[in-house]
Amino acid sequence: MTNSDDKKPLTSSTIEEAPPPKETSKPTASMETQSNNSGGDSKRRKRNRKRKICICFTLLIILTIFIILLILSLTIFKPKRPVTTIDSVTVERFQASVNALAFRVVLNLTLHVDLSLKNPNRVGFSYDSSSALLNYRGQLIGEAPLPANHIAPQKTEMMNLTLTLMADRLLSESELLSDVMSGVIPLNTFVKVSGKVSILKLFKIKVQSSSSCDLTISVSNRNVTRQSCKYSTKL
Template sequence: MKSDDKNEMLASEAPKPPNAAMETQSTNGGTKGKKRNRNRKICICVTLLVILLIFIILLVLGLTLFKPKRPITTIDSVAVDRLKASVDVLNLKVILNLTLNVDLSLKNPNRVGFSFGSSSALLNYGGKLIGEAPLPASRIGAEKTLPMNLTLTLMADRLVTDTRIFSDFMSGSIPVNTFVKVSGKVSVLKIFKIKVQSSSSCDIVISVANRNVTSQHCKYSTKL
């Protein structure tokens, strides 16, 4: 037998490279990779769905059980603490010293706390600011009422040039207005913060002879 024929026989008997096995392994690896990607996508979708469901539940609670309500500022009473006057008949002037004690209350009807910033109680005469008292920032617990006592002192120099005060004083009655506005936030589930505002305006009449309040008419306003 020739050498060439022997080489051909050996070549035909030699094992073929495992192409089929490699292709099978490659196919299995690709299938596993696809399964991992699919599982990852399913996990992400489930996570997003759970987050969305929690958000919807919190939103529903915030709009129903914890729905923000308007706080109510009420002026309970206004009393004259001091009233002194010096009358200049020739010049039609009155130098007036007036101090009012104002008892007010701020009610929080919400199931969560209400925080408000610093403000002021105002004393007005004829649309002009004549007195002011600071109202410090505070926080009111859920469904609680915060009582406050303020002292409003008239700034006498604001009325020196106002001739109307002389006429009112001589008539025996001095009409003034007290105004209080409180602005703050209601935090629902510590996620949603909603701005709220409450104000009260009282027109009162002070008797010069008796040095007391003879009438009081108040208007209240709240808004979200």
């Protein structure tokens, strides 16, 4: 037999209604836009920060390299003046005769000049073409070409030059007759070399070296009896 209490009808009082589901809030378009903008700004700030760091680091490296090169150029690679030296001057040919009727001197003269150019720098020295000059009482009477060249670091280049008198340059010299009659002829040799010292292929410094020698040539002995030289160098 079944219990009558088990089959009691359900009434409204005995049935409890389930609470309605809570509505989930959906993000609005403005909120999504604001979120996207904030995320983009954050990434942009990070990129800018990294870019600034890279630029500063690069500038620091460049500045360090420049300082190192500057220190080297002022110490180890500090430019020094090249030295041009006339080691000797000898007479290769000398003929002098006096024409008393024409009151003039016929002079043939050739000088052999041993020249040395020393580069004391730790870098190479390149110089331009120039000429060795032979002068008589301030007047140019002969010259020999000096071609352009390059001298290795801390090396000395030896040169042999031949200076030949240009006879036509002395046609108007009235003092030459008295010099020949006195037995001595004063001459001067002058050499100037101009070039550049290149330091680490970045800095090029102009340098100049010159030498001037006063000579006295004996007419009777046909040789150089006196030689006095002056040297000058500048950066």
